[in-house]
Amino acid sequence: xxxxxxxxxxxxxxxxxxxxxxxxxxxxxxxxxxxxxxxxxxxxxxxxxxxxxxxxxxxxxxxxxxxxxxxxxxxxxxxxxxxxxxxxxxxxxxxxxxxxxxxxxxxxxxxxxxxxxxxxxxxxxxxxxxxxxxxxxxxxxxxxxxxxxxxxxxxxxxxxxxxxxxxxxxxxxxxxxxxxxxxxxxxxxxxxxxxxxxx
Numbered sequence: 001x002x003x004x005x006x007x008x009x010x011x012x013x014x015x016x017x018x019x020x021x022x023x024x025x026x027x028x029x030x031x032x033x034x035x036x037x038x039x040x041x042x043x044x045x046x047x048x049x050x051x052x053x054x055x056x057x058x059x060x061x062x063x064x065x066x067x068x069x070x071x072x073x074x075x076x077x078x079x080x081x082x083x084x085x086x087x088x089x090x091x092x093x094x095x096x097x098x099x100x101x102x103x104x105x106x107x108x109x110x111x112x113x114x115x116x117x118x119x120x121x122x123x124x125x126x127x128x129x130x131x132x133x134x135x136x137x138x139x140x141x142x143x144x145x146x147x148x149x150x151x152x153x154x155x156x157x158x159x160x161x162x163x164x165x166x167x168x169x170x171x172x173x174x175x176x177x178x179x180x181x182x183x184x185x186x187x188x189x190x191x192x193x194x195x196x197x198x199x
Contacts, residue, residue, distance in 0.1 A: 067119055069126040071101065073146040080122055088117035090126070129163060129170065131178040140174055149174055157198065160187045 069078045071092055080090045089104035106114040107121065129142040131149070140147040142163045152159040157176040162169060172182040173189070175197040181188040190198075
């Protein structure tokens with residue numbers, strides 16, 4: 001008798017139960033099902049979180065962005081939001097939360113459709129030259145520059161000011177009422193300005 005035959009004879013009396021194999025398979029299946037339930041629960045939680053964040057972002061007031069702009073010669077922060085009405089709004093507040101300036105608008109595409117202004121368009125508008133009367137004197141503001149215009153008006157009631165910012169040169173024409181126009185090529189002339197500035 002060979003060793004193989006001896007092993008067959010010794011173990012032939014032993015039989016494994018059928019339920020042992022099934023239990024092992026059931027245990028494996030149970031672990032897989034629990035894993036799948038956990039994965040489904042995690043995916044569901046992630047989907048709910050992402051949906052909530054999206055709804056919050058689309059909520060009234062929209063997503064807020066901030067840009068650095070110049071206001072009266074000082075750099076400050078403007079908060080930009082795109083509202084439900086697809087209008088871009090901005091506001092500038094002081095350190096106490098009081099609103100100093102605000103506004104908004106839309107751009108009109110070539111095909112005549114309105115769209116919200118971009119951050120760079122708002123920033124370009126806010127960083128353009130502006131005038132303000134302080135203590136009875138008219139000042140021209142451009143970025144960190146402040147120019148007193150009180151004694152610079154000619155007989156037509158216009159002041160011609162050249163502003164430089166690095167390589168950029170702006171030619172600004174200011175009326176005594178504070179209205180202004182600027183160009184990168186030449187000074188806007190009186191005939192180019194709105195007539196109500198002189199009435």
